[in-house]
Amino acid sequence: MVGRWSPSLLLVSTLASIAAALPYEQSSDMSAANLFLKLRQNNNDNSTSASGPGSSNGSTPVSYNQPYRPQIHFSPSSGFMNDPNGLVVSGKPGNETIHMYYQYNPNDTVAGNQHWGHATSKSFESYEWKNHLPAIAPEAEGEGIFSGSAVIDSNNTSGFFDNSTEPEDRIVAIYTLNTADEESQNIAYSTNGGYNFTKYENNPVLRDVGKYQKQFRDPKVFWDAPHEQWVMAVAHTQTYEVGFYTSKDLKSWEEASRFSAGVLGYQYECPALFQAPYVGGDKDGQKGWVLLISINPGAPLGGSMTEYVIGDWDGKTFTSDDPSAKLADFGKDWYAAQTWDNTDPSKPPVVIGWASNWQYTNVVPTSPWRSVFSVPREVTLQYAALNPLDSRYVMAQNPINTSAIVTDSLHDGKTAAKNSTSVDLKGDGAFDITANITMSAATYGSLAANSTVDLYVNGTAKGDVLRIGFVGGEPGVVLIDRRFAGKDWADNDPFFTDRFSTQAQILYADDNDKENSDRYFTMRMIVDRTITELFVNDGIASAAVLHYWDQEGKPTSLEMKVGDDRLKVHLDVQALKSTW
Known part of the structure; x- marks a missing residue:
C-alpha cells in the first residue's frame, strides 16, 4: 500500500453507504457499531455476484458491461481498488475456495479509507469471481487497513480456533494498520471460511520504533515447513530493506534478517517471498526462491514498478543467486504483485498484480469503479539466454489457461x-x-x-x-x-x-x-x-x-x-x- 495516502473518510461513512443498500431489512438502530456487528453476523449471506444481485460493497445490482470495463480481468463493481491482499486457498481438496482480498475504498473512486475488499472463485481457469462485502474494515477515525496476506493455520498454532472450524478453513489475515502515528502489523482470524474476521485483542503483533515507525508495512507471511515456523517478509520502506521475521504462533515475532537490492526509488513496498520450479538448465525440476519488491515512486518509466530477485532461503536469511534485480514486467501497469498461499505444491505458484500506476490511477476515465487486476499468472524460473554468451534463470510468467x-x-x-x-x-x-x-x-x-x-x-x-x-x-x-x-x-x-x-x-x-x-x-x-x-x-x-x-x-x-x-x-x- 502506498505510504502517501492520508485517510479522509470515516468508518461511519463507509458503513452508512453499505447500509443504504444492504439486501436485508434494516432496523432503526443503524449506528456504526451495530451495523458492523450486523455485517459480521451476516456470515453466509454476504456473497454477491456481478451477474446477479449485489456488488463488492453490498450495493444494488450492477452491470459489468460499461464500455471501459474488462470482461475477464477482475475489477470491483464500484469504488477504488489497489494492491491484491490476503491471497489464499481454503477448503478441502476438490472443494477449494480461492480468496482474493484487496485494498479497497468503497466510498469513492480514489485511494483512501482503506478496507480489505473480498472476492472468491472456485477455479483459476474459470476466470470467474464472485464479489463479497468488505472483509476487514477500519474502526476509528484516521485508521486504514493496509496491505497484507492470509494463511491457513490448519494446526491452530495461533490458538484462535476450535473443532467447529475445519482445519482447511482456519484463515488468519496479517495486515498493516495505518494510523497518523505509526504503521504496525496486526492479525485477524476467520471462523466462517474467510468472509468475516475477528481482530486479535492484543494487536499489534509487530511494530517498529522511533523515526521508522510510520514506514513499516505490507506483511507477506508463509509457513516454512522445513524449519517449522511462520515467516513474514515486510517492508521497512524508507530504509530500502525487506525485513524477515519468524514466529511459531503468528502472535510473537522475532527478527531474523534484512535484505536490500536493486532499484531504490523513493521506498520499498509489498514484498513477497515464495518458491517456484526451475525449468531447464542444471537445476531443472528443482525449486528456487523468488523475492518480489515493489518500488513507488522511482520506477525507470516513472511511478510504480515491481522487481524480483532469485535466490535461496535458509530459514533466517535470503541470499540472492547473483547481484542483479530484474524488472518483473516491462510495461507500466503491474504493481504490488503477490502470490496465492496454500495452492497445489505440484503446480507452479500463481501471481497477480494491480494493473495500474500511482502516477495516474486516481484520474483514469472509468466509473463507477477504478482499477483492475492483471490475469492470474503461473510463475516458473526459466533458464534463458540473456545474450549469445550468457544464460541465467529468469522469472517467467504465463496466463492461466x-x-x-x-x-x-x-x-x-x-x-x-x-x-x-x-x-x-x-x-x-x-x-x-x-x-x-x-x-x-x-x-x-x-x-x-x-x-x-x-x-x-x-x-x-x-x-x-x-x-x-x-x-x-x-x-x-x-x-x-x-x-x-x-x-x-x-x-x-x-x-x-x-x-x-x-x-x-x-x-x-x-x-x-x-x-x-x-x-x-x-x-x-x-x-x-x-x-x-x-x-x-x-x-x-x-x-x-x-x-x-x-x-x-x-x-x-x-x-x-x-x-x-x-x-x-x-x-x-x-x-x-x-x-x-
Missing part, C-alpha cells in the same frame, strides 16, 4: 504472407492472440530493420490503434505503442508513458544443433477492452498496459503486417467470453 473461456476461433493459424492479414474481433471484447514467428538459420543471420511483424489492435474510433511489434536482429526486440489507443485522455496526462520495449533472444527450434537450427519468437497477447497483457517467448518477458479508447470504444479488429517475406507467422486469434 484460457481454454475454458474460449468461445470462437477467429483465425485458423495458417501461415501469413508478407503485407497484411485482418481479423474482425467479434465477441465480448476479450481476446487471446498469439503470433508465432519463424525463420530459417540463414534468414536469421541477415535480418534487417524491415524484418518486422506488427500487430495493430484497432478501436472503434477512426485512428484508434494499439501496436505490438517485433523487430528481428541480435537481439530481438518487442515493443508496445499505446500513443494512439485513445488520444483524447492519454494526451492530457503527462505521466501516461506511451511506448515500451524490451529485448529477448530469438530462440532455437533445436537446441542440440544451433548452427543449423531454425529460429522462432512468440508474442502472446491477452486483449481485454482497456487492458492488454503481452507475454514474450513463453513468458520470459511480460508487460501489462492500460489504454482508454476514444469515444468509449473497444477493440474491433486486428491487423497484422509482416515486413520481411522470409519471416513466417502463424497467427491464432481466439475470442474469450465475458466471465461477468
Whole structure:
C-alpha cells in the first residue's frame, strides 16, 4: 500500500453507504457499531455476484458491461481498488475456495479509507469471481487497513480456533494498520471460511520504533515447513530493506534478517517471498526462491514498478543467486504483485498484480469503479539466454489457461504472407492472440530493420490503434505503442508513458544443433477492452498496459503486417467470453 495516502473518510461513512443498500431489512438502530456487528453476523449471506444481485460493497445490482470495463480481468463493481491482499486457498481438496482480498475504498473512486475488499472463485481457469462485502474494515477515525496476506493455520498454532472450524478453513489475515502515528502489523482470524474476521485483542503483533515507525508495512507471511515456523517478509520502506521475521504462533515475532537490492526509488513496498520450479538448465525440476519488491515512486518509466530477485532461503536469511534485480514486467501497469498461499505444491505458484500506476490511477476515465487486476499468472524460473554468451534463470510468467473461456476461433493459424492479414474481433471484447514467428538459420543471420511483424489492435474510433511489434536482429526486440489507443485522455496526462520495449533472444527450434537450427519468437497477447497483457517467448518477458479508447470504444479488429517475406507467422486469434 502506498505510504502517501492520508485517510479522509470515516468508518461511519463507509458503513452508512453499505447500509443504504444492504439486501436485508434494516432496523432503526443503524449506528456504526451495530451495523458492523450486523455485517459480521451476516456470515453466509454476504456473497454477491456481478451477474446477479449485489456488488463488492453490498450495493444494488450492477452491470459489468460499461464500455471501459474488462470482461475477464477482475475489477470491483464500484469504488477504488489497489494492491491484491490476503491471497489464499481454503477448503478441502476438490472443494477449494480461492480468496482474493484487496485494498479497497468503497466510498469513492480514489485511494483512501482503506478496507480489505473480498472476492472468491472456485477455479483459476474459470476466470470467474464472485464479489463479497468488505472483509476487514477500519474502526476509528484516521485508521486504514493496509496491505497484507492470509494463511491457513490448519494446526491452530495461533490458538484462535476450535473443532467447529475445519482445519482447511482456519484463515488468519496479517495486515498493516495505518494510523497518523505509526504503521504496525496486526492479525485477524476467520471462523466462517474467510468472509468475516475477528481482530486479535492484543494487536499489534509487530511494530517498529522511533523515526521508522510510520514506514513499516505490507506483511507477506508463509509457513516454512522445513524449519517449522511462520515467516513474514515486510517492508521497512524508507530504509530500502525487506525485513524477515519468524514466529511459531503468528502472535510473537522475532527478527531474523534484512535484505536490500536493486532499484531504490523513493521506498520499498509489498514484498513477497515464495518458491517456484526451475525449468531447464542444471537445476531443472528443482525449486528456487523468488523475492518480489515493489518500488513507488522511482520506477525507470516513472511511478510504480515491481522487481524480483532469485535466490535461496535458509530459514533466517535470503541470499540472492547473483547481484542483479530484474524488472518483473516491462510495461507500466503491474504493481504490488503477490502470490496465492496454500495452492497445489505440484503446480507452479500463481501471481497477480494491480494493473495500474500511482502516477495516474486516481484520474483514469472509468466509473463507477477504478482499477483492475492483471490475469492470474503461473510463475516458473526459466533458464534463458540473456545474450549469445550468457544464460541465467529468469522469472517467467504465463496466463492461466484460457481454454475454458474460449468461445470462437477467429483465425485458423495458417501461415501469413508478407503485407497484411485482418481479423474482425467479434465477441465480448476479450481476446487471446498469439503470433508465432519463424525463420530459417540463414534468414536469421541477415535480418534487417524491415524484418518486422506488427500487430495493430484497432478501436472503434477512426485512428484508434494499439501496436505490438517485433523487430528481428541480435537481439530481438518487442515493443508496445499505446500513443494512439485513445488520444483524447492519454494526451492530457503527462505521466501516461506511451511506448515500451524490451529485448529477448530469438530462440532455437533445436537446441542440440544451433548452427543449423531454425529460429522462432512468440508474442502472446491477452486483449481485454482497456487492458492488454503481452507475454514474450513463453513468458520470459511480460508487460501489462492500460489504454482508454476514444469515444468509449473497444477493440474491433486486428491487423497484422509482416515486413520481411522470409519471416513466417502463424497467427491464432481466439475470442474469450465475458466471465461477468
